[in-house]
Amino acid sequence: MGGRITVAGAGLAGLFAALRIARAGHDVEILDVKSRIAPSSGPHTEALRDYVGGEALEDLKHHGFDLEPFGSIETTVRKSESFENVLRGRAYHLFLRGREPETVDQELYRRCEDAGVTFTFGTKFGSDVKADIVATGPPPGSFNVLGAGFTFSADGSNLDQQTAYALLDNNVAPGGYLVVTPGIEYHSIYSVAWGELDHDRLLKMAEAGASKPWVKDILGSSRRIGRIYGKAYFAPDPTSNAERGGTRYVGEAGGFQDAIAGFGFRYAVLTASLAADSIIEGKSYSALLRKTFGEEFAAAYAVRKKLDAFTNADFDRLVQSMGPSMTVDEYRQHRASRFL
Ligand SMILES: Cc1cc2nc3c(=O)[nH]c(=O)nc-3n(C[C@H](O)[C@H](O)[C@H](O)COP(=O)(O)OP(=O)(O)OC[C@H]3O[C@@H](n4cnc5c(N)ncnc54)[C@H](O)[C@@H]3O)c2cc1C
Numbered sequence: 001m002g003g004r005i006t007v008a009g010a011g012l013a014g015l016f017a018a019l020r021i022a023r024a025g026h027d028v029e030i031l032d033v034k035s036r037i038a039p040s041s042g043p044h045t046e047a048l049r050d051y052v053g054g055e056a057l058e059d060l061k062h063h064g065f066d067l068e069p070f071g072s073i074e075t076t077v078r079k080s081e082s083f084e085n086v087l088r089g090r091a092y093h094l095f096l097r098g099r100e101p102e103t104v105d106q107e108l109y110r111r112c113e114d115a116g117v118t119f120t121f122g123t124k125f126g127s128d129v130k131a132d133i134v135a136t137g138p139p140p141g142s143f144n145v146l147g148a149g150f151t152f153s154a155d156g157s158n159l160d161q162q163t164a165y166a167l168l169d170n171n172v173a174p175g176g177y178l179v180v181t182p183g184i185e186y187h188s189i190y191s192v193a194w195g196e197l198d199h200d201r202l203l204k205m206a207e208a209g210a211s212k213p214w215v216k217d218i219l220g221s222s223r224r225i226g227r228i229y230g231k232a233y234f235a236p237d238p239t240s241n242a243e244r245g246g247t248r249y250v251g252e253a254g255g256f257q258d259a260i261a262g263f264g265f266r267y268a269v270l271t272a273s274l275a276a277d278s279i280i281e282g283k284s285y286s287a288l289l290r291k292t293f294g295e296e297f298a299a300a301y302a303v304r305k306k307l308d309a310f311t312n313a314d315f316d317r318l319v320q321s322m323g324p325s326m327t328v329d330e331y332r333q334h335r336a337s338r339f340l
Helices: 012-023 056-062 104-114 199-210 213-219 265-281 285-293 296-308 312-321 328-333
Strands: 005-008 028-032 044-049 071-079 084-097 118-121 145-153 163-167 177-181 186-193 224-232 247-249 325-327
Touching: 005 012, 012 028, 012 104, 012 265, 044 056, 044 186, 044 265, 056 265, 084 104, 084 328, 104 118, 145 199, 177 213, 186 199, 186 224, 199 213, 247 265, 265 285, 325 328
Parallel strands: 005 028, 028 118, 071 163, 084 325
Antiparallel strands: 044 084, 071 084, 145 186, 145 224, 163 177, 177 186
């Protein structure tokens, strides 16, 4: 069917776009600058947020994403310097990223191979190469969110498999949060920051977060395993510039990233799916993006501008406003659900 489709970048978005197109009967090639499939950020747990629109996983399944999460978060503890709110109910689905066989990256890679996708590793996409889909992650020099932290062994730690923690504190994650999420054999702790984009400085802040007494209790006698380090990129209006010169930009290469909290998993999968649809069905990618996302990015960007100016006193007020405990249903109705 048709000519060969070229996808640049074998991250979450590129792999899923290639899979969709190959399953529709096209000949697909993926190129990646790396020598193998591996997220640049190191192995870590990623959370697919479920409470904002509800049924996030069903939405992805509807787009052909058939991987199962390894677990879910049923209790989310949100902290600021002086307050704490506990969110009860399923708020996130959990996926592993990395080099291990059970990670999303390797599962998608196997599915792509089964569907006949050809991989060319060690090849850099540039202006001399024509690609139908560009999925090369944050454009060089354009990142505006940074993650830094480490994984620690489940063995010895006191982290419950269904509980996640987020600390809103400019001293440990300027403009963002320190997060602790469970994995299978190892768990993740990292700072996600909008206001500190130097890795060494942010890592020191994450270390300071890790030495807080309640975090030390969670870490218990676990040992450190690996480094988490990742750049992310969000554009204020990504849909306006995602199709140019016959090329579709997906995932973070197109600036598709949640400006509020840094959740890019859903956008990587959905934009990949829409780019695939545009090729398979001969539709306009830009029109599909506008129909699917509407004003979502503009609204998120406006909230992000406010969050950038938040002090720790503002974070305290935000967490205090949610009370000590609420259910996911109550949270959906709550004003603060636009923020976290
Ligand atoms: C530490 C960390 C934690 C995160 N946690 C969450 C979370 O909990 N929930 C959530 O929703 N999101 C999370 N995210 C965001 C999410 O991981 C990303 O938004 C998503 O993976 C982006 O996928 P992508 O395919 O667009 O880009 P990438 O995954 O960056 O893939 C880009 C690929 O392109 C390749 N490449 C780059 N340049 C070139 C080139 N010139 N030529 C060829 N190949 C190239 C790279 O090697 C890579 O394989 C997190 C990100 C990080 C870093």
